Amino acid sequence: MTLHLEAIQAAAERLKGHIAETPIAFSQKLSAMTRTKLWIKYENQQYTSAFKERGALNKLAMLSDSERARGVFAASAGNHAQGVAYHAQRLGIPATIVMPHGTPFVKVQKTQSYGARVVIEGATYDEASTHAQSMCEAVGGVYVHPFNDYDVMAGQGTLAIEMLEAVPDLDVLVIPIGGGGLIAGMATAAKALKPWIRIIGVEAAMYPSFVARRRGLNMPTGGSTIAEGIAVREVGDLSFSLANPLVDDVLVIDEADFERAIAAFVNVEKTVAEGAGAAGLAAVMRYPEKFEGLKTGLVLCGGNIDMRLLASVLQRELVREKRLVTYRILGDDRPGMLSLMADVISRKGGNIVDVAHNRLVLDVPAKGAEFDILVETQDARHAHEIADGLRATGYALRME
Template sequence: MTLAFDDILAAKERLQGQIERTPCRHSKTLSEITGAEVWVKFENLQFTAAYKERGALNKLMQLGENARKRGVIAASAGNHSQGLAYHAARLGVPVTIVMPKTTPFVKVQQTRAHGAEVVIDGDGYDDASATARKLCDERELTFVHPFDDLDVMAGQGTVALEMLEEVPDLEVLPVPIGGGGLIAGMATAAKHVNKDIRIVGLEPAMFPSFTAKMRGVRTAKNLGASTIAEGIAVKEVGELTYAIARPLIDEVLLIEEPYFERAVALYCNVEKTVTEGAGAAALAALLAYPSKFRGKKCGLVITGGNIDTRLLASVLTRELVREQRLVSLRIVGDDRPGLLATVSAVIAQMGANIIEVAHNRLALDVPAKGAEFDIMIETRDAQHTQEIMDALRDRGYPPRAI
């Protein structure tokens, strides 16, 4: 069994007018930051905010009448479930989704809102998939695999077709790998259109499923570690997707967590668009391995934008800390009236903003007649932070960043 370019062309015709043809735009600022020539495909602008609609709908549109009446079932951590639930509702097909216990609440809520029956079971995708297979047999439903299915892969491959229609001379496609459906489809389409285009697979360092399979080893069980890119945190890549994608992939890179976070923040601050961790993987790769992409015309897919708002807020705040725009300073001084006012005045004169103050008189490393202040301030950048610290030191209140 293999995926043919004609399958992807047929999927493109089927999906015409049924999903968004999302824009593929040049980003001048991200190009300057990364050193590559960056083109961004905004799949987070699909109705369910992810590319997964393509494969799910392509599968649904090829079901026979009896299969449509009985309904479909899938296991998914989120985006596949939403795409399948939304389009199944449009087509009048009953749908059941099994989701792991770790699925972000926003994805569970949105899937239910599309009319799906949601079953929460299992600690990860593999456990949820086993439950879905059992229910599939019991209820005589059609199983719609999130990645290891030729029709699903064909639908995902339409992403690359659209990108190369708009930007034919793309040189590199960095593509996230979870189960492998997106990279199998995109690589098949892209290599057919341009055999010289480089396909670079991207995995979270915590879940190197594809890399492990390439090396002929089993993926080690992840013992409680958590990645922001949960959409591609799959213990085992698909058998079909691996067989199709492996010969077409030029390289696979592992991405550490801080790069996912920085990429999410950059998309938000630069492109004014919301991405989930896995959705920002391509940009994360350019940040983590700049020399591999510098000067190349790169096509980046924002694969999804379904991120929990609390997590997004945390990521953006953590980025301020990394850039030293949000800094906690510890100051030890005499416990006398006016000390905090004096320190605050220095900070205000330097143009910074005080976010939070903690006053501690009981720390044993502070003199009994002294006091310790932890002051969180917001500054313009690292240089501004240093200028404030120097000003406090000059006034006799030497701070220590904590």
Template structure:
């Protein structure tokens, strides 16, 4: 292989004391929820908020003095960018980052704050990479891939070394896959330390590039995903060559799975995960029967989610759980109508959050109005109890 376990151990010594050894915790809540014994490695607690620091620092420390002077350029949706910018600044290496349009503001601001020059270019990671290569040719920079680089892969493998030192009992390791750098490094290290461990990858349904390459198919990728950190159209050649023979299975998850995982990390583990970072939990929640009774390790690989998006995800989860419900009601447009409906809802313990009147819908009588009443409830059973009470009170309920 182009990268060996010895390279990972060398990377660990090289970056020692400069990158946090992130904590690993057994999660009683997630274990009770899924039926597996679950351990979480909190790589969202790195200074720059993701696992990328190990690979970025290792690659920078492998530069020659002349290459450090020339500086580096990279394409990144955010986490590789921040890690490279932060450690480049520490080491005195000039860093230029090309980020695709639509990159979360929190990642753009974080990268600039660490002193890197940021260029926004390209509709996706592929377009950003093309611009980074152009800048490399024009300015003589050293191109540092976010994943398709031996030094990057070796550094990322340190994650699994730490994980299995802190939780040697795990028999299943679940790792998100974008370009494949984290998976390649972790799979190589985990298999060297514990040959019988099961290694599972997670991809987002909009960007199943590793799965497609395994099947010898052209990947069909595209669209806006909450898991933008793994929204990569083509897995790297180096990480794929390493990971393909070592990975036992790939689980492709839908957007709702990632959203639920982000929400559960916030509500159950009291920690912030970005979409890609929550990939392992997304797979576990989507297929609990697949992992029942197993000792599962989840790499929570990043927490750089935009605050607005986190709020959206948490509210959407309330809607899925029927703890936030919109009742659409057809009624007369006359004084006291709303107060009567509110009395029914409030009498059953529902908390009205918002009310919208629609008097212009053509399927509503001219003397009537359509009311969209958003209500906070305890759970799905409580929501249905309120719905039935409104029907019994004579209100015409519609689908919202």
């Protein structure tokens, strides 16, 4: 078996009216920032806030009555779980989702709210998947794989059809890679419709499974990444065999790249992206020379990010841009010293956010003190102006 454009077009007809045909929009500001002509497909506007609904629904809609009665099983800690659960509930299909230990409670709760039975089993996705398949075989159910399934890949490929219908002259598609289902489906459709279009994959540096397999390398995978949606140790056999001949290049990006892209979506486009959902923009921002002057389409493939994590990312971006700066000052512990520092910062136009006063650091003299003053600034230039003013008081200073 393999996957052809006809199967993806049939999936598109099957999905009509049951999922959102999400908008694709030109971003003038991000285009200027990246020196490309950037079109964004907003899959974070699906009901479950991710593209996974497409593949899940296509698979479920093709089941026979007897298969539906026996129920479906899946393993996932996130978007696939919600996509299967939501559309199984809509179609009246019993669904069991196995999620590994450590899955955030909010994701468990959300999956349960769509009517699925949730089983917590396994320390990793692989262990959860093994358990789910065992449960599925025991009752003769249908296992809905998140990526290594032709029907699932056909559903994901409908994204490329929608993007090229809306913007036929796109030069390149930038697509995140986890297990490979999204890029396999989209590349199959895009290359069939427009053989000269370039397909660029994006992987997290901690999980370069597609690149490793393509190059025949034994590259280490693992670690805590903000892009957990594409944190897959082994790309699927079926998805890799489909995608590999069609993918022109794969870019591997770091954690800071994901963070910058998440912040850019919030600050520039006023929309929320999870780590994996921001992968396409992260790659374009990291390697703008590869996309300069091209009409570039990317998928904001999911918006399910924990709000505390999002807040942390946005604050870290302020630190990265020197708009939130810690001035560490070593001074003598006497009345008025902190007032002097505050006066300098105030006159320079800085806004003090927090102050930590530490007398117990052993590399500070017994009669001295260390002050950490967190200040909101306008930009890096302004931050250095404040630093110069503080140094002019005669005290030692380090800016962090």
